[in-house]
Amino acid sequence: MPTFVYMTRCDGCGHCVDICPSDIMHIDKTTRRAYNIEPNMCWECYSCVKACPQNAIDVRGYADFAPLGHSVRVIRDEEKGVIAWRIKSRNGETDMNLLAPITTKPWGTAIPKLADAPEPSQEMRDSQLLYSEPKYIRMDDGDIHTLKSNGLKMKAGVAY
């Protein structure tokens, strides 16, 4: 079920508008507060709920498994690197606090420094391959690449 905004908590900062993958969080022109413009297009990804610095966004649960009066709320604290959920049942008997890491590395350290990479050649720009594809596929320059030529080794299992 869709997200909704507590208007008294929202300060209209726009983090939810930025992060919504469906582009359905907008800022109301009159009240300057965020709202979900198309609730039935919301797929409850919780991105806006986690991004909201004021915890002003909540999600209505489906009536069949989460009847009115329940609560599923989340805090994503990126400085601490953890995400916490609190699940409360309607009668208050269940009140769970869950805590898990969201990252094991500081933010931004695992992002390639694109500014340091050499600019792509004109042929690469004109090819149908995406930026990162030529690195191993490299059909636009040089020979066919092998694991060996790229300094890679076959490992058992799934390797990233």
Added chain:
Amino acid sequence: MFTNPFHDLSGFLTPAVMQTYVVLMFLAVVGGTIIDVIHKKSGKYFFENAQKALKSAKRTVPGGEKVSLAISTVANEVLTSSEFCNPDRRKSHLLTMYGFIIFVVTTVMLIFSYPTPAEAAPGIVVALWHIGALMVCVGGYWFWFFIRVDLNSEGNPWYRLVRADLFVLSLLMTTTFALLWSITQGAGVLNLLFFVIFIAAATNLFCTVLWSKFAHMFFKPAAAYQKKLTKADGSQENLPDLGDLNDPALQAKFPDIPTYLGEKPPNMGLGIKRESPNHY
């Protein structure tokens, strides 16, 4: 450097008229706020919400702690606007807020204590009247032209006006034309025109509390205090408890924390806050 602009005014407006106007505006703000609270049912919602929070409270907050929460609300949210995430928005709000307070207090002092040229106002009061108006102008125009939330998102030009702008625009017009009126003392018709616009804007500012956001100065501290209270009593608006990640009890309960983040989890950096939200 500065002269008391109300001295020239005493030529055609008696001090009693000026003082009556100030009292009427004060009453308009009080009345407007009360009607606003009744009309929008914000008071009812606030107390219902507080009752709901009280039901899911995990502990009773003692009186002394409530007082310290109230003091911290005054020190943080009221005096330094700490609830703003955007530092520019915070600076602009502080400039506007303190400018407005200085402007209103000095206006009252000038009109009630030094209305006629016979009683010379202290230079500091007259200077503060001008500085207050100038602070509102700096903070307000900064907000109006650069940091209004929907400038980026909706691509609206600065001259698009909606009812939500009633408060900030009438405030800006009040102080802008107050300054212009003071600067152009002795300029005849122009000076009179600025004075008329100044009074019209001020009347609009104080008499439209029901439709503007003027009343936020009263309910904002109450909401901030309530939010702190819900954190203290454990109800936390149903939000989870992050706890202290270095706490061994917490680490025993959630073993993923020491496994992946270590015994002493480091600060992971700003995350989403590395960039301000302006891409939409």
